[in-house]
Amino acid sequence: MRDPYSTLGIARTASEKEVKSAYRKLAKELHPDKNKDNPKAAEKFSDATKAYDLLSDKDKRAQFDRGEIDAEGNPLNPFAGMGGGRPRGPGGGYGGGAQRGGGFRDSEFQGFDTDDMDLGDLFEGLFGGGRNRTAQPPPRGGFGGGGFGARGRAAPPPKKGADIQYRLAVPFVDAASGQDQRITLADGKAISLKLPAGVEDGTQMRLKGKGHAGPGGYGDGIVMVEVAAHPFFRRDGDNIRMDLPITLDEAVNGGKVKCPTVDGPVMLTLKPGANGGTVMRLTGKGWTKKSSKGDKPARGDQLVTLEIQMPKDLDGLKEKLGDWKDPAKPRERFGL
Incomplete structure (x- = not known):
C-alpha cells in the first residue's frame, strides 16, 4: 500500500475529523456493493480501510510519522542508521570501509571483510575455544535464534488473512x-x-x-x-427533534395528545392556549450518549415543537368568530 495520507488524499497535518471525513467519502464511493463489476474499486477500498485503520490510531500514526513502521503497520529496519559515521578506532575500527582490514565495511552492509581477517580468531573470540579448534560459521540467517537476519532485518511475522x-x-x-x-x-x-x-x-x-x-x-x-x-425524527447531537401538529381546539383548550418517540408513543400534556413553535422536552427519549457507562446507556432528550394546524373548512370557524378580533399584538416586539 502506498503512503496512507496519499491513499486518503489528505495532508500529513490533517486532523482526526479530516481523516474520518476523507475515509467516509472514499468508502461510499468505492464500497464493493456499489462496484461489483470493478475489482480495482475493491482493492482501493481495502487500501483506504487499511490507511484509515493506521491513521485513526494515534499511536500507530505517530510511529508511522517517525518512520518506525511502514504503511502496512510493520516495523521498519531496527538497525537502520548503524552504518557509516561511527567513530573510527585504531587501525580503522568502525567506519566507511575505505581502509582494508577495518573490521566492518559499509560497502558490504557491515559484513565481515574475510580477505584480511582470520575467521578462526574471530569466532574464538565470540564463542570461546583454543587455537586448535576449527572455526565454525554462525547459523544461517544470523547469530542465535533471534539474532541478525538477512541484511540485518528480522524476518517479518506471518501476515493475517x-x-x-x-x-x-x-x-x-x-x-x-x-x-x-x-x-x-x-x-x-x-x-x-x-x-x-x-x-x-x-x-x-x-x-x-x-x-x-x-x-x-x-x-x-x-x-x-x-x-x-426517518420521516419525522431527526438527530441533534444527543437529542432527537420532531414537529408535532396539533389542532386549533387542542391549542385553545389544552389537554393530552399522543406523541411518537423512538420507544413508542407517549401522552403529552398541553396547557390551554399553547402557542405554535412552543418546544416541549421529553427527558431521556433521545439518542444514546457516547459517555454512557454500564449496561443501561444514558440518553439525551426528545424536543417536540408544536405546530398549530388550522382546520381545512374555515367557514364554521369564521361563523363562530363573527366580528371577534384578537387584541394581542404579536409583532409589536418587531416594532410593527
Missing part, C-alpha cells in the same frame, strides 16, 4: 435506542451485534478474527454502520 468488509443498515429508532442488530457473516453464520453507545452514520465496528484465513491467523470483519433517515 485479509479483512472482510460489511455494511450494516440500521433503522433510525434502533440506532437511537441502542437496539442489538443481527448480521450474517461471510461464513453464513448470523450473530447478534451490540451497537456502541452514540453510534452514528459511518461508525466502524471491528469483529476480531471474522475475516479471511491467512498464515498468521484470521483477519477481522469490518462493519460500517449506515443509519437510515
Whole structure:
C-alpha cells in the first residue's frame, strides 16, 4: 500500500475529523456493493480501510510519522542508521570501509571483510575455544535464534488473512435506542451485534478474527454502520427533534395528545392556549450518549415543537368568530 495520507488524499497535518471525513467519502464511493463489476474499486477500498485503520490510531500514526513502521503497520529496519559515521578506532575500527582490514565495511552492509581477517580468531573470540579448534560459521540467517537476519532485518511475522468488509443498515429508532442488530457473516453464520453507545452514520465496528484465513491467523470483519433517515425524527447531537401538529381546539383548550418517540408513543400534556413553535422536552427519549457507562446507556432528550394546524373548512370557524378580533399584538416586539 502506498503512503496512507496519499491513499486518503489528505495532508500529513490533517486532523482526526479530516481523516474520518476523507475515509467516509472514499468508502461510499468505492464500497464493493456499489462496484461489483470493478475489482480495482475493491482493492482501493481495502487500501483506504487499511490507511484509515493506521491513521485513526494515534499511536500507530505517530510511529508511522517517525518512520518506525511502514504503511502496512510493520516495523521498519531496527538497525537502520548503524552504518557509516561511527567513530573510527585504531587501525580503522568502525567506519566507511575505505581502509582494508577495518573490521566492518559499509560497502558490504557491515559484513565481515574475510580477505584480511582470520575467521578462526574471530569466532574464538565470540564463542570461546583454543587455537586448535576449527572455526565454525554462525547459523544461517544470523547469530542465535533471534539474532541478525538477512541484511540485518528480522524476518517479518506471518501476515493475517485479509479483512472482510460489511455494511450494516440500521433503522433510525434502533440506532437511537441502542437496539442489538443481527448480521450474517461471510461464513453464513448470523450473530447478534451490540451497537456502541452514540453510534452514528459511518461508525466502524471491528469483529476480531471474522475475516479471511491467512498464515498468521484470521483477519477481522469490518462493519460500517449506515443509519437510515426517518420521516419525522431527526438527530441533534444527543437529542432527537420532531414537529408535532396539533389542532386549533387542542391549542385553545389544552389537554393530552399522543406523541411518537423512538420507544413508542407517549401522552403529552398541553396547557390551554399553547402557542405554535412552543418546544416541549421529553427527558431521556433521545439518542444514546457516547459517555454512557454500564449496561443501561444514558440518553439525551426528545424536543417536540408544536405546530398549530388550522382546520381545512374555515367557514364554521369564521361563523363562530363573527366580528371577534384578537387584541394581542404579536409583532409589536418587531416594532410593527
